[in-house]
Amino acid sequence: xxxxxxSLIAVFPTPNIExxxxxxxxxxxxxxxxxxxxxxxxxxxxxxxxxVVLTQANNKKVFPNRELYGYGEDAYFxxxxxxxxxxEFISKGAKIIRPLHKTDYNNLEFVLEDIDGRWIAxxxxxx
Numbered sequence: 001x002x003x004x005x006x007s008l009i010a011v012f013p014t015p016n017i018e019x020x021x022x023x024x025x026x027x028x029x030x031x032x033x034x035x036x037x038x039x040x041x042x043x044x045x046x047x048x049x050x051x052v053v054l055t056q057a058n059n060k061k062v063f064p065n066r067e068l069y070g071y072g073e074d075a076y077f078x079x080x081x082x083x084x085x086x087x088e089f090i091s092k093g094a095k096i097i098r099p100l101h102k103t104d105y106n107n108l109e110f111v112l113e114d115i116d117g118r119w120i121a122x123x124x125x126x127x
């Protein structure tokens with residue numbers, strides 16, 4: 001079967017696009033590319049083969065999935081070196097919500113809270 005899906009980009013509306021970009025750069029190691037003069041102003045964040053797009057929210061607060069729906073992360077990054085990544089983020093001051101653990105659905109993962117209150121998971125299914 002031919003592949004039709006190649007990637008997924010998280011799009012995060014945020015009340016302060018510059019501050020959120022700074023956090024993702026300084027704490028999580030993403031490279032920043034600004035498109036603030038575009039018809040729809042946004043900032044792209046890149047790390048390895050992943051991308052996050054920040055857009056300017058019309059409200060002053062982000063409503064994460066757990067607040068809107070009762071549970072759930074706001075993004076899940078697949079990675080095969082969770083411990084090293086978690087240690088990197090901790091050393092830069094990230095707020096770890098759930099330290100590295102094996103879930104009941106057989107993923108090895110950790111979860112951090114970003115500057116806007118989103119819960120971002122990093123993990124991978126274990127064999």
